[in-house]
Amino acid sequence: MSSTPGRFISFEGIDGAGKSSHIESAAAWVRDRGQTVVVTREPGGTRLAEQLRGLVLGEAMDPLTETLLVFAARRDHLQVVIEPALARGDWVLCDRFTDATFAYQGGGRGFDLTVLDRLEDWVQQGRQPDLTVWFDLPPPVAAERRAAARAPDRFERQDEAFFTRVRDGYARRCMQAPHRFARIDSEHPREAVWQSIRELLETRAW
Numbered sequence: 681m682s683s684t685p686g687r688f689i690s691f692e693g694i695d696g697a698g699k700s701s702h703i704e705s706a707a708a709w710v711r712d713r714g715q716t717v718v719v720t721r722e723p724g725g726t727r728l729a730e731q732l733r734g735l736v737l738g739e740a741m742d743p744l745t746e747t748l749l750v751f752a753a754r755r756d757h758l759q760v761v762i763e764p765a766l767a768r769g770d771w772v773l774c775d776r777f778t779d780a781t782f783a784y785q786g787g788g789r790g791f792d793l794t795v796l797d798r799l800e801d802w803v804q805q806g807r808q809p810d811l812t813v814w815f816d817l818p819p820p821v822a823a824e825r826r827a828a829a830r831a832p833d834r835f836e837r838q839d840e841a842f843f844t845r846v847r848d849g850y851a852r853r854c855m856q857a858p859h860r861f862a863r864i865d866s867e868h869p870r871e872a873v874w875q876s877i878r879e880l881l882e883t884r885a886w
């Protein structure tokens with residue numbers, strides 16, 4: 681049995697911002713405090729949603745198709761993994777959630793935000809993360825980090841202007857939900873970034 685009710689924490693930011701580098705450390709930190717933790721990601725997190733992820737990251741498609749696929753993956757993920765975990769009292773740490781759709785499909789692709797609002801309502805039925813950690817850094821710095829780290833997927837091949845719109849999309853969501861969002865300056869060295877995350881978990885997640 682968990683000693684506190686579960687929390688749903690999402691990790692967001694443009695590609696190369698540092699989410700993956702910190703999510704396992706955050707999970708270990710929470711586990712050390714006696715909680716059961718589920719680490720998961722979007723698009724993905726279930727057998728079906730991982731298949732949809734492969735399509736979204738690999739196949740050319742129009743923005744509406746892309747949007748419907750990420751929300752279909754999210755629906756399955758919520759029903760199969762996230763809601764059952766929260767009902768058990770587990771903590772769910774999720775590498776990206778719906779803010780990514782507003783940032784990438786809304787900001788990056790220019791897709792209609794009012795349609796995204798409606799899909800969010802239908803798919804999530806009011807479910808939102810308790811805390812969203814937004815790793816923010818300038819697109820050129822993220823591009824340098826990515827270039828040093830891995831081969832690009834369909835999104836990572838986009839130009840700087842695309843990632844500037846994605847970043848602006850995150851900034852808009854942050855302004856709309858300041859109680860939920862926490863911005864971390866991830867241009868800082870890794871240890872400083874981790875320190876900020878730890879402080880955030882101590883003060884806003886517990």
Ligand SMILES: Nc1ncnc2c1ncn2[C@@H]1O[C@H](COP(=O)(O)OP(=O)(O)O)[C@@H](O)[C@H]1O
Binds near residue numbers: 694
């Ligand atoms: N604070 C940091 N300073 C410098 N490099 C970093 C920092 N955080 C992460 N990196 C490196 O940047 C690259 C992208 O980080 P990653 O965690 O994969 O980003 P994301 O999951 O947000 O796409 C990796 O090579 C990682 O080692």
Ligand SMILES: Cc1cn([C@H]2C[C@H](O)[C@@H](COP(=O)(O)OP(=O)(O)O)O2)c(=O)[nH]c1=O
Binds near residue numbers: 722737750775778784
């Ligand atoms: C969740 C989500 C992700 N994405 C994109 C952003 C990322 O470029 C990609 C996968 O995210 P991510 O897991 O961060 O990629 P990686 O494992 O390569 O670090 O999917 C969307 O466009 N919309 C969404 O709703």
